[in-house]
Amino acid sequence: MQVSVITLFPEMFDALSDAGISGRAIKQGLLSLATVNPRDFTEDRHHSVDDRPYGGGPGMVMTVGPLSQAIDSAKTNMNVPGKPSPKVVYMSPQGKRLDQQVINELAQQDSLIVLCGRYEGIDERLIDAEVDQELSLGDYVISGGELAAMVLLDAMIRQLPDALGDSESASQDSFASRPLLDCPHYSRPEDIAGRVVPSVLLSGDHEAIRRWRLRQSLIRTRDRRPDLFAKLQLSDEECKLLDE
Ligand code: SAH
Secondary structure, three states, rough: OOOOOOOOOOHHHHHHOOHHHHHHHOOOOOOOOEOOOHHHHHOOOOOOOOOOOOOOOOOEEEHHHHHHHHHHHHHHHHHOOOOOEEEEEEEEEEEEEEHHHHHHHHHHHOOEEEOOOOOOOEEEOOOOOOEEEEOOOOOOOOOOHHHHHHHHHHHHHHHHHOOOHHHHHHHOOOOOOOOOOOOOOOOOEEOOEEEOOHHHHHHOOHHHHHHHHHHHHHHHHHOHHHHHHHHOOHHHHHHHHHHH
């Protein structure tokens, strides 16, 4: 998968390419991550990428010219003959809220361009002309699209085949195939000042452990996220586990 991020702060993406699961996936070439800086496409002395808003008011707006050239450059660099042009997403508090389903769909793409805003945002005409989808982290405002883009990319990378080692299976995670929260996890030691690991996990009885974990997931989802629980189609076994 090829990803180009349009950003005024390319160095922020070192956090993604240097560390952990995302770093390993990028080093293995499961995902190629490039950044394009709109500032490289400015012609004035100050390399301006923003200007005052028409109509007045506080803050600055990212202008169309440098962004549009940065997107063109990303498209040219990613161009694979015969493949469709990459989808362009803009990280924005006004977009569709990110969830596992949105992430899984995007992880199927061969290529993606992710646009990060700064200041008051981007001139609306660039969004109209270039952006296929706006995506939000949630109902709050952060200072720039970079952290949002990194959340999106990290979550997508986890879904790429071979990105996780055997011991890190994404299929066990919350939301993996259904809106179900993960079960609680424990490791050594067995006893921490009287707080002990549930005995079933020490039993070696794999079927009992599976049932216990499933029951915990169901109870957690019901108690913590009634909104998700309402969407769950429960199997006969799951109904019985909840009744126990
Ligand atoms: N004036 C804008 C906010 C601008 S914040 C508004 O009220 O809608 C600057 C940039 O940060 C945005 O262009 C966007 O790229 C990013 N951003 C801020 N909050 C975000 C969120 N919740 N999700 C994704 N991106 C966000």
